[in-house]
Amino acid sequence: MFRIVNLESSHSTMNSTAPHIEPERPTPTLHELNEREPQVLLYIIRQHVLTAQPIGSRTLSKITDLKLSSASIRNVMADLEERGLIGHPHTSAGRVPTDMGYRYYVDSMMQGTALSQDERSAIDAQFQDAMPAGLTELLRSSSHLLSRITQQLAVVAAPSLSSAILERVELVSVTSDKLMVIISVRSGIIKTIILNVRSEVKREQLDSIASLLNERLAGLTFQQIRESFADRLRDSEERDRDIIRLFIDSSDRMFAETMDAESVCIEGMKGITRQPEFEDADRLRNIIELVENQDIIVHVLHAVNRERALTIRIGQELQDSKLADYSIIAAPWRVGQLNGTVSIVGPKRMDYPRMAAIVQYLARMIST
């Protein structure tokens, strides 16, 4: 066992069981590394996260309590580099973790971390205030909060409605040629849609259609409704014929997967640009593009979203050249039948344990 000095964050243990078998494999498992290698890797990552700079053997030997000379550390480093866990930007620079290095760290060395009391209570406080408002408000303020405490880009995806369950439909005629459809979902979300009608529909007729819709559709998921909308209303009364037609034509819009407003909300550009990696104008432009052109992130989140658990994707793993320098941490939340994702996007050099804990905790809080 060892302790860490000169590195303030001390939450994290290491499982370093060692007998090393089969030395040649692209992705080394823990067992292929000797006892010292993971330790050095860990120090490199920690220090690099802190300083944003390549770490040399000398500084490492001074900073750690491994009681090793810089020369020995250089040897270990050479091994780590051979395994692809670290690299150097140029010949005479210090070492920097590679994507694989971070991946190894996240998989094998990062134990769950408790949030500091401060952070926990900061989040709790926010939730006290924001609670009264609706879900969408809650999500918006969550992303605000998240970006502020992590200093990363916070991305909160609006709930997907595919497995939402319809509670009730109401129809209201708002003007002579506009009809409002109010769709309420089983855990409190309300969605409204305007339909254009040819001529004003009488209230009695609306009521009868509404009760017909409720009778046939209530309790079904949006997906089911979309698939069988026309079938379920086939035998409607003659006099409502053309209105029913209108509903059938608009059903995809009414029961679409996503909410009407923007389906995602990205915040925190200001904060993230304070990080040292964004001294460079090109990186800034890069971020600007990511934020303005939300599709890139949305697309990735969609892929990540399938695993219904805390997920970390690092650099190239994101499969997108524009995101190659970033990592994302995403966690799912679920309120009733609704589920969405809360996540952060930031430079690969991030404090994974802390960030993961924050994202996770926030996701749990939303799910209440």
Added chain:
Amino acid sequence: MFRIVNLESSHSTMNSTAPHIEPERPTPTLHELNEREPQVLLYIIRQHVLTAQPIGSRTLSKITDLKLSSASIRNVMADLEERGLIGHPHTSAGRVPTDMGYRYYVDSMMQGTALSQDERSAIDAQFQDAMPAGLTELLRSSSHLLSRITQQLAVVAAPSLSSAILERVELVSVTSDKLMVIISVRSGIIKTIILNVRSEVKREQLDSIASLLNERLAGLTFQQIRESFADRLRDSEERDRDIIRLFIDSSDRMFAETMDAESVCIEGMKGITRQPEFEDADRLRNIIELVENQDIIVHVLHAVNRERALTIRIGQELQDSKLADYSIIAAPWRVGQLNGTVSIVGPKRMDYPRMAAIVQYLARMIST
């Protein structure tokens, strides 16, 4: 009279009537300048807008058809500088228009410009497609379009509802504890609000309250309603007492100035950062802040908005240090009782005539 060669945009005349009176004034009027000064100023501005670089006397004497040597031009330049219309970044650099220079140009030398046929039809085309959707959609797509064709930041402010006229109110109970208020405004906008109630309200009761509200409030402006809401409902029936109370408490929210969603929509960061002034990382950070922290721009727009006409504000005139390097061009639009603003924000070095024409034209198109 003179013609311009070597400068492609040729739309613009100049009124150069000359007898100069009272030479000492902070803001020189046209008459204080001799015949040649405005010409040179014009060339400097044109060329600077084109190249983004300081303009020297030599290049100017070659480019223009003024038939003047560089030395003569230097003399004119010295005069212009004395008047505060141009300046140099450092001793041996060319000249750059100052805020006052641009102002003078905009006020006295810039004649209204016709849009090129291409641009006009590009805008028209967009409007053909976007029309069917609602007003908010229209605004959103307008800002998209505007940012694309101007390559500046496009800012479209949502309509202010202060002079909106209430058409009708509808009340619907969506769940047992939630009540939806649907407020429709005289020219097609619909706003919805959710109120939390203690226990479900019966439909008959809702209907009677709704008709009471309509009776008392329809036809009034939002402002009037806000001011006298409580008064107008003072003598309501006893059994509705607590619900009316709820309405009175929520009236400010229901009849607020702004729409519920974001009250402004800023787009085009990607485009504007292509401009040469944004090579610099600090300028990029500046833009990021402006976009993320919308208040700055909103605040300025609010001030500009009061003049109900095309308005151009340049640099310091915007009275905000964060905007000191930018100009904004704003034009009001009006649909029925609703009015809002469409505008662009960009570096002071912009093609004012063209930009003004585009903004103006777009505002007119929206007002239909």
Added chain:
DNA sequence: ATTAGCACTCCGGGTCATCGAGTGCTACCT
């Protein structure tokens, strides 16, 4: 009034030397 000429200023880019941090290797120590 215009212009040619000239001295001067300043920026930007290139070269060069230097410094410091870091590596990789070898030889040496225990």
Added chain:
DNA sequence: AGGTAGCACTCGATGACCCGGAGTGCTAAT
């Protein structure tokens, strides 16, 4: 045999320096 000291080497960052070009301001000549 693992650890370490030492050393040569590499590379980037920094700063000094120079030089050319673009531009100005002034003066004197046209």
